[in-house]
Amino acid sequence: YVAFLGVPAPGAGGHVAGIKTTAKSDGDDYVISGGKMWITNGTQADWICLLCNTGEGPVHRNKSLICVPMKTKGVTIARKLDKLGMRSSDTAQIYFDEVRVPKRNRIGEEGKGFTYQMVQFQEERLWGAAACLKAHEKTIQNTIEYTRGRKAFGKPLLDNQVIHFRLAELQTEVELLRSLVYRAAEALVAGEDVTQLATMAKLKAGRLGREIPDACLQFWGGMGFMNETLVSRSYRDSRLTAIGGGADEVMLGILCKMNGTLPGKA
Ligand SMILES: Cc1cc2nc3c(=O)[nH]c(=O)nc-3n(C[C@H](O)[C@H](O)[C@H](O)COP(=O)(O)OP(=O)(O)OC[C@H]3O[C@@H](n4cnc5c(N)ncnc54)[C@H](O)[C@@H]3O)c2cc1C
Structure with a gap:
């Protein structure tokens, strides 16, 4: 079975508490109306786990998670979205x-849907950070191989200190992220609240998702700009990490809230 998660709505976006899709109680059923945007697997899924408003109360306590089979009457796949990356x-x-x-x-x-979703986000964000590690490792390794083989001005590109030093620095960043991910995963398995560590890991993964493919692509020169090279795909695909599962700025907001440094409401 293919499933997907439906949190964001057109107009609400990363502001999860502000979603507008409603599920009205009618006897033993819910009757759901609204829309969801940016749904991964949306065109082929069997069912969706939908976050929607089931009550009128405060926005953090009026939501529920409901499984909706996609074949149910009234569900319409409005369009398949055309994307920069993640095209597979x-x-x-x-x-x-x-x-x-x-x-x-x-x-x-x-009424507990918002809370459940926030808990799920910790695993999703940690997975998001973990999933980047191998991809970045591969991008750096491919770049080492390519620049070792490509000669310019009479020597391999890799022999330029600016290149081999930069690649070593990027490897160091990947290992730092790996350590953070492993530490957070261990804490999660031990049943601890990993909100802070998972948020930090997702933030750092988002930053590296922009930094590493961009830095590597540069060393591929014109070949890096070609669709046939993996580094160009990595450049496009990795860009999503800083946005999906909550944008970097949302991660910073969570961290600042935990630090007590977020300005209060006037
Ligand atoms: C390819 C793709 C697949 C996705 N798949 C799914 C899925 O399967 N299920 C699902 O539920 N969601 C999915 N999403 C949605 C994704 O989680 C959202 O796109 C993400 O949370 C950001 O929300 P938004 O796009 O509405 O950005 P907005 O909320 O419109 O924000 C736009 C930008 O404004 C800035 N910003 C936002 N809030 C703040 C703030 N508080 N302070 C400062 N700056 C801020 C950030 O730079 C942010 O990128 C997917 C998105 C994409 C692009």
Whole structure:
């Protein structure tokens, strides 16, 4: 089965508490109306785990997670989105028009959806950071091989100190991220709250997702700009890490809130 997670709505975006999709109670069913944007696997999924408003109360306590089979009447895949990167994965915009699902499809308690989603985000963000490690390692390794083989001005490109030093520095960054990810994963497995470490790992992964492919691509010269090279794909695909699963700025907001440095509401 292919499943996907539906959090963001057109207009609400990274502001999870502000989503507008509603699930109205009707006997033993919910009747769901609204829309979701940027849904990975959206065109081929069997069901969606949907975050929607099931009540009127405060925005952090009025949401629930509901599993909706995609074949249910009223579910429309509005369009497959055309993306800069991650082109081997489909992303869709989905609408829900009076979609009726039984209440037993709800995950956990009604009104706890926001809390469950925040807990899920810690694993998703940690996974996001972990998934980058091998990709970056490979990008750096490929760049070492390419620049060793390519000669310019009578010597391999790699022999320029600016290149081999920079690649060593990037390797160091990857290992630092790996250590943080391993530490956070260990804490997660031990049942600890890893919000801070997972957020830091996701932030750092987002930063490196921009830095490493960009730095490496430069050393490939014109070849780096060609679709046939892996480094150009890495440049496009890695850009998502700083946005998906919560943008870097949202990560910084969480960290500042935990640090007590976020200005209070006036
Ligand atoms: C290819 C792709 C696949 C995705 N797949 C899924 C999926 O399967 N399921 C799912 O639920 N979501 C998915 N998403 C959504 C993703 O999580 C959101 O795009 C992300 O959380 C950012 O929200 P937004 O795009 O609405 O940006 P916005 O909220 O519109 O923010 C735009 C930019 O403003 C800045 N910004 C935002 N908030 C702040 C702030 N508080 N302070 C300072 N600056 C800020 C950031 O730079 C941010 O990038 C996917 C997105 C993409 C692009």
